[in-house]
Amino acid sequence: MNTSLPRWVDLGLIPALNLTLAFLVAGLVVVFIGENPVQALRFLVVGSLGSSYGIGFTLFYATTFVFTGLSVAIAFHAGLFNIGGEGQAALGGIGATLVCLAVPWPHWTLALPFALLGAGLFGAAWAFLPGYLQAKRGSHVVITTIMFNFIASALVVYLLVNVMKVPGSMSPETRNFAPGTHLPFMHEMLGAIGITVAKTPMNLSALLALLAAFLTWVLIWRTRLGYEMRAFGFSEPAAVYAGIDPVKITVIAMVLSGAMAGMMALNVVMGFQHRLVLDYVGGAGFVGIAVSLMGRSHPLGVVLAAILFGILYQGGAELAFEMPNISREMIVVIQALVILFTGALENLVRIPMQRLFARSRTRAA
Amino acid sequence: MxxxxxxxxxxxxxxxxxxxxxxxxxxxxxxxxxxxxxxxxxxxxxxxxxxxxxxxxxxxxxxxxxxxxxxxxxxxxxxxxxxxxxxxxxxxxxxxxxxxxxxxxxxxxxxxxxxxxxxxxxxxxxxxxxxxxxxxxxxxxxxxxxxxxxxxxxxxxxxxxxxxxxxxxxxxxxxxxxxxxxxxxxxxxxxxxxxxxxxxxxxxxxxxxxxxxxxxxxxxxxxxxxxxxxxxxxxxxxxxxxxxxxxxxxxGRRVLLRVEKTPATPGPVLLETRDLSLTDAKGVERLRAVSLEVRAGEILGIAGVAGNGQSELLEVLAGIAPATSGEVRLKGEPLDISRTTNADDRRRRGIAHVPEDRHRRGLVMPYQTWENTSFGYHDLPKFCAHLGLMKGDAMREDARGKIERFDIRPPDPNLKAANFSGGNQQKIVLAREIECGPDVLLIGQPTRGVDIGAIEFIHRQIVALRDAGKAIILVSVELDEIQALSDRIVVMFDGRVSGTRQAADTDERELGLLMAGIEPDKGAAA
Structure with missing residues (x-):
């Protein structure tokens, strides 16, 4: 095919160029504000990667984004655009919290499988309805999942204010989990083998996220279910022709996607906050969309993109601290530029690249 | 000069x-x-x-x-x-x-x-x-x-x-x-x-x-x-x-414009339909009481101008479109024609299907050849192990065999379907549907968008399958193709069977009239 590109260009060079473009434009904005863009970039990089403290926070954020990114990627392979990660993660938080609070767990190793199940099931349940409605009734998941985000948000507020709140407390959050449910922090685990790093929220979930990425890869490219999901995503008539039930595959893909979004509760709720607070998701569900887009729905790409967004989150916070002129909103602008250039404007770089490579190949031939 | x-x-x-x-x-x-x-x-x-x-x-x-x-x-x-x-x-x-x-x-x-x-x-x-x-x-x-x-x-x-x-x-x-x-x-x-x-x-x-x-x-x-x-x-x-x-x-070389085949020796009826009707969601009657049968060792051609119910008939038989009424029997056993998700059931029973639209149905265009050559049969134990893990190596090996036997070019099991020419894409579908060893082959527009060289090959494969005692239902809008391949011809017009002829006893003029819904004898009288 005349439009195919070498893999290293497709997966390496093009994202790198897109990213460079995004930072160039972001740099212009920084100049416009009256700050030094080189200095700003330095704050961003040093703040996120310059110390074990920065790296810990970066990877803590990245862990969350891996889960929500994989969630979007799984649905996307079945041709479904699940933008309900926000709500599914919120429900996952409730699931994990209920498990942690219901039983006086003696040790996290016992609590983890059940919390995993709780977070996954609640997230899955929240994605099941939109999936079922799309499969049976043709209500588009883009519409329903986004509406389900609002419902989830309202539901969590209700539960935290009326049901799960600590009696007598003014803040909408649950009581603290017993220590027997706390996932070990990364600084604790590394400390146990003699490596001293700064105390950060990064915890065991980071490894779970990597495992989840691997299992997602197996699911998509090595199992019958993944094969059927991808076929369905590419062409529904072909899937029906091959005997694949569109209702079943839509529902399964959505449920798996929702479960993956729910898993982010392990990182934030069970691994770090040790209680459920209001709005603990904090937009990570939406970041997952950008992560999946940028990672081209491949688990490895998702992990890399999640780390990039971790850098933007952590480094951005440092930057806003060091340069008061650059507000928190400015950081969001930079993130938006990254999304714009890597997602929406991807062809800006891709098409000239294709021309370039086609030309060089013609010359070689 | x-x-x-x-x-x-x-x-x-x-x-x-x-x-x-x-x-x-x-x-x-x-x-x-x-x-x-x-x-x-x-x-x-x-x-x-x-x-x-x-x-x-x-x-x-x-x-x-x-x-x-x-x-x-x-x-x-x-x-x-x-x-x-x-x-x-x-x-x-x-x-x-x-x-x-x-x-x-x-x-x-x-x-x-x-x-x-x-x-x-x-x-x-x-x-x-x-x-x-x-x-x-x-x-x-x-x-x-x-x-x-x-x-x-x-x-x-x-x-x-x-x-x-x-x-x-x-x-x-x-x-x-x-x-x-x-x-x-x-x-x-x-x-x-x-x-x-x-x-x-x-x-x-x-x-x-x-x-x-x-x-x-x-x-x-x-x-x-x-x-x-x-x-x-x-x-x-x-x-x-x-x-x-x-x-x-x-x-660029000599080609046979005619299909070489011996007279058919039809065996028992394999597939039959009785009063098959289909009214679509818009209330349009796509099929009206279609009754036909196809025997072992016979090619039944279904002629007609595009859009007169042939596609729907093929889809009902293949289990991907529901009929409104009527019945379909395979070797005397009734088939479920009420759902759109019966394709796997049909395959298990030995009905293979080469769909009319290979781009949208027959192939997953971004899939590589080895993924396409077992598409629909990916459930079989030889392709799918326990826990639902696909046997990639077995699928690739199977693809290599099909590529060789059906002369699919370029012979690369890792090439995406979209990168093959029309003729080679069709060969991928045919290889898959013929090599699964069906009793009945449903085949729609076998040579649409296929080059002349490949047409010859595809026609020979269809005739060979007939000679092996299988029943074939052929839908094509190319009247030449229907006449060249079929042993018996059913003409459809407006969802009905407007006539059935032995291929040897009819000509283009008569079929053309039937395709326009005119009974030739009555047409002559009027």
Missing amino acids: PPQPGSPAGGAAFAPLAIELSGISKSFGAVQANRDIHLAVRRGTIHGIVGENGAGKSTLMSILYGFYEADAGEIRINGRATPIRDSQAAIAAGIGMVHQHFMLVEPFTVLENVILGAENGPLLRPSLARARTELTRLAKEYELQVDPDAVVGELSVGFQQRVEILKALYRECDILILDEPTGVLTPAEADHLFRILEHLKSEGKTILLITHKLREIMAATDEVSVMRRGEMVRTLTTAETSPAELAELMV
Whole structure:
């Protein structure tokens, strides 16, 4: 095919160029504000990667984004655009919290499988309805999942204010989990083998996220279910022709996607906050969309993109601290530029690249 | 000295040229679609262009109509060098085009479609009035009657095509390009189209007819140019050539235009339908009490103009469309025809299906060959291990065997389906559906968009399957193909079976009448 590109260009060079473009434009904005863009970039990089403290926070954020990114990627392979990660993660938080609070767990190793199940099931349940409605009734998941985000948000507020709140407390959050449910922090685990790093929220979930990425890869490219999901995503008539039930595959893909979004509760709720607070998701569900887009729905790409967004989150916070002129909103602008250039404007770089490579190949031939 | 490519083989060399292409080249990436093309078309003639799929006919016409710009070469229209950068320039130069897939806005009326893009002013009313008078004139002049106020989506394809021609004439074109114009027409509609073209020719218009049907070239054109692999091979005077010669020029070797087969020896009935009816979601009756049967060792051809229920019949039999009433029996056992998700059940019972639309149904285009060669059979233990893990190695090995036995080119199991030519894509589907060892093979449009070389191969495979004692139901809009392959022919019209004939006892005229819903005997009496 005349439009195919070498893999290293497709997966390496093009994202790198897109990213460079995004930072160039972001740099212009920084100049416009009256700050030094080189200095700003330095704050961003040093703040996120310059110390074990920065790296810990970066990877803590990245862990969350891996889960929500994989969630979007799984649905996307079945041709479904699940933008309900926000709500599914919120429900996952409730699931994990209920498990942690219901039983006086003696040790996290016992609590983890059940919390995993709780977070996954609640997230899955929240994605099941939109999936079922799309499969049976043709209500588009883009519409329903986004509406389900609002419902989830309202539901969590209700539960935290009326049901799960600590009696007598003014803040909408649950009581603290017993220590027997706390996932070990990364600084604790590394400390146990003699490596001293700064105390950060990064915890065991980071490894779970990597495992989840691997299992997602197996699911998509090595199992019958993944094969059927991808076929369905590419062409529904072909899937029906091959005997694949569109209702079943839509529902399964959505449920798996929702479960993956729910898993982010392990990182934030069970691994770090040790209680459920209001709005603990904090937009990570939406970041997952950008992560999946940028990672081209491949688990490895998702992990890399999640780390990039971790850098933007952590480094951005440092930057806003060091340069008061650059507000928190400015950081969001930079993130938006990254999304714009890597997602929406991807062809800006891709098409000239294709021309370039086609030309060089013609010359070689 | 052999005649220059592009100039007619003999005579009339001094007639004025409407189109003169010299040295046209165009490549897409590494693919050279047109290589140094020379073509001369005399004014007031019908000039055919034939070639296999991928020979570069469509690219050449797209260059002439301004969809693509040539990398090199010159276009002269009526003797004047005319650079054509876009369709606007082509229209300004007097070129009109009727595409294979019509470019019409279906909810618009005929008038609205005709003035679209040729409005003279911001208000519609004066344009519409002007177009109405103009259409009346054109209708009289060229036998192009169409109701100007009809909604285009409600017209039959034959009439929609007339709207396309009217659109071009309304823009005062002198040169009309028609791309595969008869693919969707009944024989009668096609005849009418050729009468219109004769009219246009007698008025001095120049017509470029692109087709792969050699019969039409022989019947309608004055001159014919043959393209092969991006190059212009020869231009011949139609009266001095033959279909066999054209086919040989197209393929580059001798081809058999006929299918060699022995008389059928039908066995017991394998698949039968009784009063099969289907009313779709819009309330249109697609199938009306269709009853037919197919025996072991028999090819049952289903003829008909596209859209008369053949597709729906095939889909019901294949378990992907639900019937409203009636029954289907396989070896006497009733099949479930109530759901759209019975395809896996059909496969288990030994009904294989080569769908009409291999791009949307038969293949997953972004899938690699090894993923496509077991598509639908991926549940079988030989492809799928415990825990639902796919056996990639077994699938690749299986694909290699199919590629070899069906001569799929290029022989690369890791190439995506989208990167194969039409013929090789079809071979992938056929290899999969034949090698699963079915009792009944449903096959729709087996050679649509397939080059002549591959057609021969595909036809031989179908006949071989019949000779192995399998039952085959063949749906095709190519009457030639139905006649060449079938042992028995069922003709469908408006969702009904309008006639059943032994292939040996019927002819094209009789089938053509049945395809138009006319009982031949009654037609003769009336």
